[in-house]
Amino acid sequence: MPKFYSDVVLNDGALQAKTNGQTDLGTSNVKLKNAFFAGEVDAAGGFVGDVTGNADTATTLATARNINGVSFNGSANITVPILGEADQELTQNREVDLADNLLSFKNGNANIMVLQDGLVTISEPVLFTNSNGYTAGEIRLKEAPAAAGDEHVGFKASGSLTASTVWELPAADGSNGQVLSTNGSAVLSWASAGSGGGMTETPITALGGRAQWSSVDDGERVIVGGSYGAQSFYSHSQELSSYSSGTVDSTAIALSAYLRNVSNGIFLPSDSKKVRLKIGFRLQNAPTNSTWGVSMWSGPVATGGSTSNANITLRAQSDDITQVSNSSIRAYSAELDTTSAITDELLFITLENRSGSLTSTTYMYFNISLYAI
Numbered sequence: 001m002p003k004f005y006s007d008v009v010l011n012d013g014a015l016q017a018k019t020n021g022q023t024d025l026g027t028s029n030v031k032l033k034n035a036f037f038a039g040e041v042d043a044a045g046g047f048v049g050d051v052t053g054n055a056d057t058a059t060t061l062a063t064a065r066n067i068n069g070v071s072f073n074g075s076a077n078i079t080v081p082i083l084g085e086a087d088q089e090l091t092q093n094r095e096v097d098l099a100d101n102l103l104s105f106k107n108g109n110a111n112i113m114v115l116q117d118g119l120v121t122i123s124e125p126v127l128f129t130n131s132n133g134y135t136a137g138e139i140r141l142k143e144a145p146a147a148a149g150d151e152h153v154g155f156k157a158s159g160s161l162t163a164s165t166v167w168e169l170p171a172a173d174g175s176n177g178q179v180l181s182t183n184g185s186a187v188l189s190w191a192s193a194g195s196g197g198g199m200t201e202t203p204i205t206a207l208g209g210r211a212q213w214s215s216v217d218d219g220e221r222v223i224v225g226g227s228y229g230a231q232s233f234y235s236h237s238q239e240l241s242s243y244s245s246g247t248v249d250s251t252a253i254a255l256s257a258y259l260r261n262v263s264n265g266i267f268l269p270s271d272s273k274k275v276r277l278k279i280g281f282r283l284q285n286a287p288t289n290s291t292w293g294v295s296m297w298s299g300p301v302a303t304g305g306s307t308s309n310a311n312i313t314l315r316a317q318s319d320d321i322t323q324v325s326n327s328s329i330r331a332y333s334a335e336l337d338t339t340s341a342i343t344d345e346l347l348f349i350t351l352e353n354r355s356g357s358l359t360s361t362t363y364m365y366f367n368i369s370l371y372a373i
Contacts, residue, residue, distance in 0.1 A: 135159065183341040184274055184373070191271045201276060201371035205266060208367040211236040211351045215358050219243050221295075224349040224368075225264035236351070238263070243352045245317070246295075248339055252311040255348075257302035260310065265301070265346035266370065272341045273372040277316070277349070279335075281366040284328040290356020291320040292364065294334055298344035312348055315339070320354055337373065 009016050017023035026032040064073035068080045096103070103115040114121045128137035138156035143149065167186050174180075174190025181191035207230055211222045223240040226233035241253055255264070268275070279294050286292070299312030315338040324330055351364055 181271075181273075183272070185340060187341075189272065191273075201373055202269075202273075204268065204275070204370040204372055205231060206367075206369045207231045207266075209234045209236055209365075211364045211366065213237075213353050213358055213362045215360050215362075217353065218358050219353055219355065221350040221352050223259075223264050224351065225259075227263065229262060230264055230266050230349070240350055243293075243354050246314045248314055248316060251314040253297070254309040255299060255312050256309050257306045260299055260312070260346055260348075261302045264348050265299070266348070267301075268298075268342055268345060268347050269372055270345075271372075272343045274338045274341050275315070275347060276335065276337045276371040276373045278333070278369045278371075279318075279366055280331060280333045281364050282328060282331055283323055284363040284365070285358075285360050286323045286326065286362050286364075287356045287359065288323060288325050290323045290358075291354040292323065292332075293318045293320055293352045293354050294336070294368075295350045295352065296336065296338060297348040297350065298338075298342045299346050299348065301345040312346075313344075315342065315347075323356070 009018055060073045060075045064071050066072070067078065070078050070080055072078050098115065104111055105113040111121075111123050113123070128139055130137055136157040136159045138154050140152045140154040142152040165186050167182070167188050170180075170189050178190040178192055180188045182188055207224065209224075211224070212235065213220055213222065217239065219242050221240040221243050222236055223238050224230050224233075224236050226236060226238065238259075240255075259265075275296060277294065277296055281292075283292065295317040296315045297312040298315050300310050302308070302310070316336045318334040318336045321332050321334060347370070349368065351366065353362070
């Protein structure tokens with residue numbers, strides 16, 4: 001049986017208004033202290049108080065917000081890009097504080113660049129280029145922060161290269177006054193500064209004389225030199241070997257200690273350079289269409305009273321030079337360079353009858369100059 005208390009009735013555990021929509025729970029002046037609900041609150045007229053706006057019906061944010069540059073208003077899921085999945089663009093200056101930690105850039109498991117303890121370690125070749133496309137790449141090294149200015153020094157590539165070059169530096173420091181010198185194969189070494197005002201050829205020595213082949217010496221190599229040494233001898237007739245086209249920096253022939261040191265060897269400067277040979281010559285009694293040539297060899301000096309043979313190695317050989325006619329007044333010339341710097345102490349020269357049947361003693365009158373290059 002419901003009990004009525006003025007406008008409110010308690011019916012089967014439910015507190016009900018006697019008249020629908022006409023009864024207040026408390027007044028504006030006399031308010032209830034607390035209300036506790038185990039279920040729902042159904043407010044057909046809405047809420048008055050701290051709940052304002054459209055909080056009870058809203059499905060989006062009143063003001064959209066950016067999350068890592070992506071706008072979010074709550075209406076749908078968003079995808080926030082992460083480093084490595086999309087290009088990144090800085091909108092202003094940023095800093096990365098390593099806080100005494102290591103920062104590593106990798107390609108797979110291999111480190112490409114590591115930043116640690118104030119040092120940058122790069123494990124791959126570095127290509128410096130200029131992004132504006134108008135000037136060549138360069139390296140700049142700035143002065144110390146404590147300096148008053150803001151200056152730098154640097155290196156810059158030529159604006160028009162015909163080939164790529166990587167120079168190999170010496171293994172250690174040079175002596176006072178020495179300069180960096182190339183061997184022509186991109187290997188740098190320390191060398192004494194020359195006094196030739198920029199000469200590219202430094203004279204080593206000059207020699208001349210007459211080489212001879214008997215009528216049975218077809219196809220023989222005559223090595224320059226004799227009893228008084230290569231520079232002081234006149235008639236050169238010592239045969240080194242039969243001629244065959246060799247392989248530069250590979251073909252070798254054994255030569256005794258005294259022939260190397262005394263009779264045939266020409267001592268070279270100690271700064272390991274390539275050698276250039278220039279020769280002018282004429283032939284006497286040489287058959288028409290016979291071919292001739294000149295080659296350079298290098299080998300070690302004998303020391304300590306040695307009598308042992310040692311190999312001399314072919315370093316350069318001229319092209320074939322053909323005798324135009326059997327005339328002793330025709331002049332010929334050749335120029336040849338070693339393919340690499342000579343590290344041996346001694347240089348040897350051979351004059352060669354490469355083809356043609358000799359019918360009598362044949363002579364080559366020659367004038368040779370040697371240069372370090």
